[in-house]
Amino acid sequence: MTETSGTTRDELDLFWDEACLDHDPGVGLWEHAAVPPWLDVPEAHPESSARLRTFRAALTRGPLADRLRWHAGRPATIPELLAVHEADYLRRLREAADGPAPTALEPNTVVGPGSWPAALSAAGCAIEAARSAVLRGRPAYALVRPPGHHAQPNQADGYCLLNNPALAARTALDLGLTRVAVLDWDVHHGNGTQEIFYRVPDVLTVSLHMRHGAWGPSHPQRGTPDEIGAGAGAGHNVNVELSLGAGDTAYLLAFDRLVEPLLREFQPDALVCASGFDGSAFDPNGRHNVTPAGYRGLGLRVRRLADELAGGRLVLTQEGGYLRGYAALCLHALVEGLLGERVGLVDDPLSYLPDDDETNPERTARDLGAVRAALADHWPVLREG
Numbered sequence: 001m002t003e004t005s006g007t008t009r010d011e012l013d014l015f016w017d018e019a020c021l022d023h024d025p026g027v028g029l030w031e032h033a034a035v036p037p038w039l040d041v042p043e044a045h046p047e048s049s050a051r052l053r054t055f056r057a058a059l060t061r062g063p064l065a066d067r068l069r070w071h072a073g074r075p076a077t078i079p080e081l082l083a084v085h086e087a088d089y090l091r092r093l094r095e096a097a098d099g100p101a102p103t104a105l106e107p108n109t110v111v112g113p114g115s116w117p118a119a120l121s122a123a124g125c126a127i128e129a130a131r132s133a134v135l136r137g138r139p140a141y142a143l144v145r146p147p148g149h150h151a152q153p154n155q156a157d158g159y160c161l162l163n164n165p166a167l168a169a170r171t172a173l174d175l176g177l178t179r180v181a182v183l184d185w186d187v188h189h190g191n192g193t194q195e196i197f198y199r200v201p202d203v204l205t206v207s208l209h210m211r212h213g214a215w216g217p218s219h220p221q222r223g224t225p226d227e228i229g230a231g232a233g234a235g236h237n238v239n240v241e242l243s244l245g246a247g248d249t250a251y252l253l254a255f256d257r258l259v260e261p262l263l264r265e266f267q268p269d270a271l272v273c274a275s276g277f278d279g280s281a282f283d284p285n286g287r288h289n290v291t292p293a294g295y296r297g298l299g300l301r302v303r304r305l306a307d308e309l310a311g312g313r314l315v316l317t318q319e320g321g322y323l324r325g326y327a328a329l330c331l332h333a334l335v336e337g338l339l340g341e342r343v344g345l346v347d348d349p350l351s352y353l354p355d356d357d358e359t360n361p362e363r364t365a366r367d368l369g370a371v372r373a374a375l376a377d378h379w380p381v382l383r384e385g
């Protein structure tokens with residue numbers, strides 16, 4: 001908090017490293033060898049450096065610019081990465097990236113020169129953002145790529161190489177905190193984070209996502225409510241599958257009726273958010289209908305809860321979001337919420353979609369009911385209401 005003209009104004013710490021721009025993921029899904037060459041103009045890969053530059057520009061040129069403090073990130077070290085990844089995987093990843101030609105770790109996740117330094121810098125920014133949030137007691141955002149939440153201990157997946165949100169959570173624990181919650185609102189299941197903490201009771205992982213199921217050898221997890229964790233971690237993995245078409249109302253209902261009560265019962269010392277914008281109404285990779293108003297609502301909520309439950313220790317890592325202009329608008333709206341702005345500061349030039357929950361209010365109630373049924377034995381709060 002800083003004093004400006006006699007009023008108190010919130011500010012946000014952001015962590016950034018130019019090396020994140022150097023990862024080239026190749027061409028898009030349409031250019032796979034298996035797809036007939038019918039595109040006259042090739043599609044770029046959705047997870048491009050252009051999207052991260054656009055995100056940064058929205059923040060540095062928009063109305064929040066003077067409330068953002070930018071910090072230089074740094075590459076993560078191998079010992080730091082070993083907290084969530086296997087040594088053999090790190091070795092294979094580096095060899096693939098350093099090879100003479102771009103290498104596909106799975107069909108959509110390609111690495112080449114620049115990918116290893118970019119992945120290290122994204123991970124290092126997430127670690128530094130976590131340190132900042134924990135030590136300063138205020139929110140910090142790692143604006144990075146490649147994204148992280150699909151990366152598993154021994155497996156790249158879905159454009160993700162190193163699991164940045166898991167590294168942020170692990171950093172918070174290493175700094176002496178005892179309970180960390182990870183909330184993932186990327187439109188895809190946070191399967192990598194789930195896998196890393198599946199048997200760990202100190203980390204509550206909650207993923208809000210569209211119902212998409214498993215998608216191949218790199219992504220065997222289904223993201224269904226019955227994947228609740230195992231062993232000592234049973235009950236500490238929460239998958240909230242939302243129906244296709246879910247919009248602002250569904251996401252905020254899921255937060256208010258399920259996420260907030262769970263977090264209150266878990267009492268985290270820090271909250272890590274895997275922050276994707278591919279749930280937006282216009283994303284090419286998602287089938288949900290969230291608008292900037294919905295992301296602003298999420299920002300307001302996570303800030304309020306982190307302040308109330310976790311001493312302000314809130315760290316966010318950038319995940320997906322692929323219609324880059326609209327995703328940048330959604331990022332701006334989220335940051336508005338994080339900084340307590342209840343009314344949008346930038347007009348949304350596109351949003352006109354009806355919110356399906358207004359005409360079908362039982363649908364999200366049904367989706368949330370499935371999560372309650374899966375976890376009621378573990379969380380008294382889920383037996384009520």
Ligand SMILES: [Zn+2]
Pocket residue numbers: 186187188276278319320321
């Ligand atoms: Zn995604």
